[in-house]
Amino acid sequence: MLVRDIANKLENLAPIEYAESYDNVGLIIGYLHQKVKKILITLDITEEVIDESINKKCNLIISFHPIIFKPIKNITGKTFSERIIIYALKNDISIYVIHTNLDFVWEGNISYVSKLLQITRNKVLFPKKGTIKKLNTYVPNNYVEKVRNSLFEAGAGNISNYSHCSYNFDGFGTYMGNKKTKPFFGQKEVFHIEKEACISVIFPSFKLNKIKEALFKSHPYEEIAYEIYNIENINPYIGIGTVGYLKEKMNEHEFLFFIKKKMNFPCIRHSHFTGKKIYKIAMITGSGSFGIEASIKEKADAFISSDLKYHDFFKYEKKMLIVDVDHYESEKFTKKLLKYFLDKNFPSISVYESEVNTNPIKYFF
Template identity: 45%
Template sequence: MIVKDFTNAIEELAPSYYAEDFDNTGLLIGEFTTVVTGVLVTLDTLETIVDEAIEKKCNLIISFHPIIFSGLKKLNRKNYVERVVHKAIKNDIAIYAMHTALDNVYNGVNGMMCEKLGLINTSILIPKSKTIKKLTTYVPKANAEVVRHALFDAGGGNIGNYNYCSFNINGTGTFNGNEDSNPTIGTPGVTQFEEEVQINMMFSSHLESSLLKALFKSHPYEEVAHEIETLENVDQQRGIGMIGEFEIAKTAEEALRHVKSVFKTTSIRHSQFISKDIKRVAVLGGSGAFAIDQAKAAKADLYITADLKYHDFYKAENSIILADIGHYESEQFTKELIHAYLTEKFLNFALVLSNNNTNPIQYF
């Protein structure tokens, strides 16, 4: 196994294409062609994590948070970032970071929060826009089935809980090749009328190159007529935050006790209780103040996130409980998610779940 095998698997779960623009995801240190001796999965990459990787003979660290977030101008080991990068390079350890790429998928960070809380009827809180595209192409009737299934195999035609989705229209295509053409059907210089099928298929934006490769490989024509357009449709599988429901409504006290128990936190900073039971719950791992309005618009009774400032709590306005459970606490189960996913993908490989607690915040 090489590093590329593992990064390819990670891209299937959380394509870096959907990471936020400000983020720094992907392979931060190392080469894709390096043979992997072992993989260490962690939430953060600190010096203690690199030491753990060395001790456990892991030369690939898969981390949720990126250790390199902004540009590095020097590597003098004067701060924790420089020391981590220096030690990783010195010991030939590759580092891959997922961060907001994993935030923005249905079964990612926020999906895990919902699962741990026991929420049902879950959906994305803030769906990403312009992440769905549509391919239109024209294929001779005799080849339509082959081309259609090649596109399906490349990931096209998936809409929410459905796959193999396409729309097909029968019609007549015309073409006339010049003297340099080599048509599969027809003769250069003669206008050809061909019974064709127009195939329309939606696909996730990050699959565009794979879909086009499948189209060109399976299509019989020398020149493949096709169109791609970006759609405004809401993507049900990608976006930040999630919202769901408790199966049975809880009082505010019961809800916060449950949250406190699930996330193993000693305290929760929260806004005033509201005068109704808690049924609908929004979650967003990490810093989530920016999504307070969306949680309110989604009629959430409780919004669980982290890093709320003093004035953020005023935004509750007695219509929702805002609960800050801590940044680390909200994302603590993420490394379990990554480890479980990779273990299923690579059954006979050494995948180590870091036992280091990287929470920088202590409570007195």
């Protein structure tokens, strides 16, 4: 098994195209053609994590947080990041990062935490725009089924819980090729009318190349007429954060004890109590102060996130309990999620969760 095989499978789960523009995901260090011995999963990369990888004979580290965020002009070991890069390269360790692209998918960390807290009837808090494209193509009648099925196999035509979705209508195509052409129907330099059908399908934007490849391979014409559009339709399963409901209503004290126990938090910061029962929950794992206003608009009883500032707590306006949990603790379940995914897809490779607690924040009780 090669690093490329692992990367391809991870990018089926969380396409790189879904990552935020500021992020740095994918293979950060190493070679795609490197043979994978064992895999270590971590939330962050430190020198201790590299030590652990060496001791466990893991030559691929999958990290949630990138080790390189900004361009590096030289690598001399003077900074934390540079030392990690040198240490990894010296020991032939590849590093792959899956970060905000995993945050955006339904099967990501937010889904794991929702199940842990028994939150159901979830929907995305901030749907991501620009994740859907539309293809129109024009096909001679005898080849419609072949082209359409090829597009379906490439990943087109999925709408929520429905697959093989398309819209089709009949018409006539006209053309006249010059001396250099080899028309599939008709003759060169002769005007031709052909009965054709228009096939219209939507597809995830990250599958653009795969969709075009399927079209070009299955369509009989040497010059294929097609259009691809960016559309504003929202994929309800792609986005940041979630809104859902607890199994049963709780008072605010019960709710705080509940999430502290379930998620094993050392401590929790929160806004003033509202006196309301807690039932509808909005949540963004990791830094999520930007979600407060949206959660109030959703009429959530509580909003859970991390890295909230002093003034963020004033935004609760006595309408919603704001709960600030530790950044590391809210994202630590990513390791379990990725281990389960890799064990399922690559049962022949040993996958370990890092035992190093990389949380840079410590608590004094």
